[in-house]
Amino acid sequence: MAAYKRVSESVALITLQNPPVNALSAAVRQGIVDTVERALSDPNVTAVVICGQNGVFCGGADIKEFGSNMSGPPLIPMIHAIESANKPVVAAIEGSALGGGLELALGCHYRIAHSKARLGLPEVSLGLLPAAGGSQRLPRLIGVPAALNLITTGRHVTAAEALQLGIVDQVTDHNTVDAAVKFALSVAGRSLDPRRISTYPCPQQPDLDALFEEVMQKVRRSARGAIAPIACVQAVRAAATLPYTQGMAREQELMATLFTSGQARALQYCFFAQRAVGRWRMPSGARWDTSKPRPVHKAAVIGLGTMGRGITVALAQTGLSVIAVETQEKQLMEAKQAVSGMLERGAKRRGVAPALDRIIYSQNIQAVADVDLVIEAVFEDVALKTKVFKQLSAVCKPGTLLCTNTSALDVDQLASETPNPELVVGMHFFAPAHVMKLLEVVYGPRSSPEAVATAMQLGKKMGKASVAVGNCRGFVGNRMLKPYVEQAFFLLEEGATPELVDRALEEFGFPMGVFTMSDLSGLDVGWRVRKGDGLVEPGGASGRSARVRQGRRYSPLGDLLCEHGRFGQKTCRGWYQYDKPGSRVARSDPWLHSFLEAYRAEHGLVARRIDHQEVLERCLYALINEGFHILDDGIAAGPEDIDVIYVSGYGWPRHRGGPMFYANMVGLAKVLERLEHYHQAHPDVPHLQPCSLLRRLVASGSPPIHRWGEVIKKLHSQL
Numbered sequence: 001m002a003a004y005k006r007v008s009e010s011v012a013l014i015t016l017q018n019p020p021v022n023a024l025s026a027a028v029r030q031g032i033v034d035t036v037e038r039a040l041s042d043p044n045v046t047a048v049v050i051c052g053q054n055g056v057f058c059g060g061a062d063i064k065e066f067g068s069n070m071s072g073p074p075l076i077p078m079i080h081a082i083e084s085a086n087k088p089v090v091a092a093i094e095g096s097a098l099g100g101g102l103e104l105a106l107g108c109h110y111r112i113a114h115s116k117a118r119l120g121l122p123e124v125s126l127g128l129l130p131a132a133g134g135s136q137r138l139p140r141l142i143g144v145p146a147a148l149n150l151i152t153t154g155r156h157v158t159a160a161e162a163l164q165l166g167i168v169d170q171v172t173d174h175n176t177v178d179a180a181v182k183f184a185l186s187v188a189g190r191s192l193d194p195r196r197i198s199t200y201p202c203p204q205q206p207d208l209d210a211l212f213e214e215v216m217q218k219v220r221r222s223a224r225g226a227i228a229p230i231a232c233v234q235a236v237r238a239a240a241t242l243p244y245t246q247g248m249a250r251e252q253e254l255m256a257t258l259f260t261s262g263q264a265r266a267l268q269y270c271f272f273a274q275r276a277v278g279r280w281r282m283p284s285g286a287r288w289d290t291s292k293p294r295p296v297h298k299a300a301v302i303g304l305g306t307m308g309r310g311i312t313v314a315l316a317q318t319g320l321s322v323i324a325v326e327t328q329e330k331q332l333m334e335a336k337q338a339v340s341g342m343l344e345r346g347a348k349r350r351g352v353a354p355a356l357d358r359i360i361y362s363q364n365i366q367a368v369a370d371v372d373l374v375i376e377a378v379f380e381d382v383a384l385k386t387k388v389f390k391q392l393s394a395v396c397k398p399g400t401l402l403c404t405n406t407s408a409l410d411v412d413q414l415a416s417e418t419p420n421p422e423l424v425v426g427m428h429f430f431a432p433a434h435v436m437k438l439l440e441v442v443y444g445p446r447s448s449p450e451a452v453a454t455a456m457q458l459g460k461k462m463g464k465a466s467v468a469v470g471n472c473r474g475f476v477g478n479r480m481l482k483p484y485v486e487q488a489f490f491l492l493e494e495g496a497t498p499e500l501v502d503r504a505l506e507e508f509g510f511p512m513g514v515f516t517m518s519d520l521s522g523l524d525v526g527w528r529v530r531k532g533d534g535l536v537e538p539g540g541a542s543g544r545s546a547r548v549r550q551g552r553r554y555s556p557l558g559d560l561l562c563e564h565g566r567f568g569q570k571t572c573r574g575w576y577q578y579d580k581p582g583s584r585v586a587r588s589d590p591w592l593h594s595f596l597e598a599y600r601a602e603h604g605l606v607a608r609r610i611d612h613q614e615v616l617e618r619c620l621y622a623l624i625n626e627g628f629h630i631l632d633d634g635i636a637a638g639p640e641d642i643d644v645i646y647v648s649g650y651g652w653p654r655h656r657g658g659p660m661f662y663a664n665m666v667g668l669a670k671v672l673e674r675l676e677h678y679h680q681a682h683p684d685v686p687h688l689q690p691c692s693l694l695r696r697l698v699a700s701g702s703p704p705i706h707r708w709g710e711v712i713k714k715l716h717s718q719l
């Protein structure tokens with residue numbers, strides 16, 4: 001759909017119409033082809049302006065069409081027809097010009113952008129490359145280094161940066177279409193040859209080979225197995241070294257491989273999953289579209305340890321007034337300094353003023369009397385948190401939302417200590433809270449839909465991937481992490497090394513393996529939790545009971561390392577060794593290897609050869625199995641919720657879509673078969689026993705992931 005109108009007598013105004021982002025669906029492409037033809041064949045038209053309706057130029061190709069048989073006019077000839085036109089075509093860019101949208105604009109002879117517009121070629125984040133000529137035109141227009149940067153990262157640039165780079169010809173603060181029409185009239189009749197980007201030679205670049213070598217190395221390192229960034233470099237290289245038509249052929253060849261790849265499917269699934277989790281629903285039937293969030297202008301944070309500081313920064317950066325409460329004077333002073341530092345550094349990076357004056361620090365909890373929402377972030381101790389919740393209930397104005405940042409305690413129990421449990425939800429941030437993208441919003445059976453809606457909206461404002469989940473031990477993310485870490489420990493007992501396990505997981509695409517991660521977060525954290533659960537027996541136990549706790553297999557390896565004072569990076573020793581406290585360079589530690597050998601000998605364990613496949617299957621399938629339990633229990637509303645949590649907060653490689661999408665890709669029957677195999681070999685490990693939901697899904701013919709929801713609903717109704 002594209003509307004056609006004559007304005008200022010001789011200008012044809014073509015308006016793309018496909019809300020909400022004017023994506024280039026088959027109908028829009030047909031509309032463009034038809035209206036451009038009409039404009040070019042009308043002798044009374046001297047120039048053409050293309051814009052998008054409702055203040056958005058174009059969000060690119062219609063991603064929803066990718067899964068189906070694509071019909072309608074293809075993009076490349078459509079853009080080529082615009083570029084070859086004998087009348088000037090001007091793109092009037094408001095809102096977004098992304099992907100195919102920017103490629104369309106690059107086919108136009110001129111580009112005028114509103115100052116608030118954002119432009120970019122984000123195809124790489126969908127597992128693709130800009131294959132409607134974008135990878136060939138952009139380097140010709142702005143040079144190879146800048147094009148490489150934009151295309152391999154997919155980042156969006158502001159109109160000001162686009163002007164500086166030479167992507168747009170003019171930026172306006174006023175009505176963009178009016179400015180474009182005026183501009184079009186001013187250039188009508190001029191030669192268009194110098195405006196056809198495909199005819200430009202690529203700007204000369206000294207040491208082209210060295211540049212591509214360096215960029216390729218950097219991209220390979222950060223891609224962690226993703227193939228699209230590498231194809232993007234190869235496509236730009238074609239632009240820099242080949243004539244345009246040959247470059248286009250290379251662009252198409254590379255795109256053909258990417259387009260049908262599992263990675264592209266995974267990344268496109270992530271795009272829609274991220275948006276789907278905003279449409280949350282609770283088992284009670286409460287939903288995002290029927291629950292009204294409350295306005296939050298003023299918030300409070302209680303407890304200014306690491307988490308409280310990060311949350312304070314995140315709230316202030318969102319524009320809220322914040323009361324930051326810490327009862328210990330020394331801790332308060334340190335926190336004030338740390339928070340100011342974080343705000344100043346963040347503001348410098350973003351080129352804005354630091355939000356220092358949005359925060360009031362206090363030692364007195366009475367200071368939070370008039371806030372709309374409180375986030376409690378005191379030490380993870382149930383008695384302390386209960387006390388704080390009781391104080392808050394007495395101090396806060398009626399209706400104030402009380403949120404806890406607990407990662408392990410029972411949100412329902414805390415809620416039950418307050419007179420208004422409907423006002424209590426969990427807001428589980430991840431450290432550092434002002435940086436990490438994930439937020440689990442944890443509702444209990446008594447949390448009101450309004451409270452959930454408010455926490456979800458606040459999370460969104462903070463720029464977090466906010467996922468509403470039910471209350472259970474570890475919520476979603478940490479609950480699934482437990483069987484994953486447990487398998488890694490068992491693998492060490494059976495003959496693996498931390499290096500082997502970590503390498504397998506890093507080759508899969510995690511930024512770090514389980515043992516490097518454990519060293520970074522501190523072994524003492526899990527030790528404290530296991531002690532609280534009554535699992536730790538000082539000095540380890542001897543005999544068979546040493547590796548059995550509460551009736552199931554248990555590995556005391558982590559506890560034993562802690563008893564040796566090996567807490568990870570902070571003590572220079574953990575699963576690896578480090579040169580100085582906090583160093584990120586993990587070195588293999590002969591002590592650890594001898595320790596493992598002695599441990600196996602003591603417990604009569606015979607080390608066997610373990611390969612990467614077993615590491616991946618044991619760790620990942622145990623984690624996925626727990627994901628099925630979570631779905632079965634109704635703790636997560638759908639697989640998308642779990643996948644967004646894992647991709648946004650736990651380093652699961654985005655190009656593999658998240659654990660549940662990965663299970664769907666591998667095949668549910670295969671996951672079930674491998675779990676059965678490992679459970680048979682390790683009957684004392686309940687986490688390897690396949691979840692009944694997985695069995696039932698396989699018995700229902702392994703439906704594709706987008707149909708799991710309806711199948712689960714049907715299965716549950718039959719119970």
Ligand SMILES: CCCCCC/C=C/CC(=O)SCCNC(=O)CCNC(=O)[C@H](O)C(C)(C)COP(=O)(O)OP(=O)(O)OC[C@H]1O[C@@H](n2cnc3c(N)ncnc32)[C@H](O)[C@@H]1OP(=O)(O)O
Pocket residue numbers: 020021023059060061062063064075096098099100101122123126128129130131132255256259272275276
């Ligand atoms: C061999 C075959 C050759 C094929 C060649 C194909 C070439 C492809 C190149 C491309 O163009 S790929 C697409 C590139 N574009 C993007 O990646 C942009 C994606 N969109 C965004 O980044 C954002 O949506 C936005 C445009 C910046 C707007 O953000 P905002 O926060 O305002 O809204 P959202 O909630 O994100 O989106 C609203 C709504 O619109 C849907 N949507 C957005 N973009 C697209 C799209 N390109 N195609 C289809 N649908 C899109 C989004 O899913 C939301 O839908 P919902 O139902 O409301 O959740």
